[in-house]
Amino acid sequence: MTADDRFDTRIDVQTYRPAAIKKAAYRVAERCTVRLEPSDSDEPILRFTFPPRTSDTAAAEAVRVFYQELLDEELRAQLHEETDALRSLILAHAFSRTDLLQR
Incomplete structure (x- = not known):
């Protein structure tokens, strides 16, 4: 750590999305x-x-906790992406049998 209570490191934004970085930062705030x-x-x-x-x-x-949270957030985002089509299909099926508009 430096004299002004700071630590700098580089981050690969090809590996970690900016949104995951922000969420992990919030968790260690x-x-x-x-x-x-x-x-x-x-x-x-x-x-x-x-x-x-x-x-x-x-x-x-x-x-250490930041990087642990960062990995967690990145995996959450990846799972969200990978299951998006399936979740949309399930929601479409669930709402296909309901009358959303009152007639």
Whole structure:
């Protein structure tokens, strides 16, 4: 961690969707602030900022939890994508037998 209670790392946005990054950042917001910063390379910077007097152990744990949440959010998004057609079919079938408009 740097002197100003900050940790920077790069993130592959081909692997992790920006929406998953934002959701994971929200989940660890109690422990730290996570910002997606532009960079000169294809990989943006993830900037973790910690409250004053955060121990190195607590900071490392927050980063670990962030990446765990990031993987969880990315898998949720992937499953949502993969099952979209099936969910639409089930909903269409469920509503095909109801009269949505009152006549």
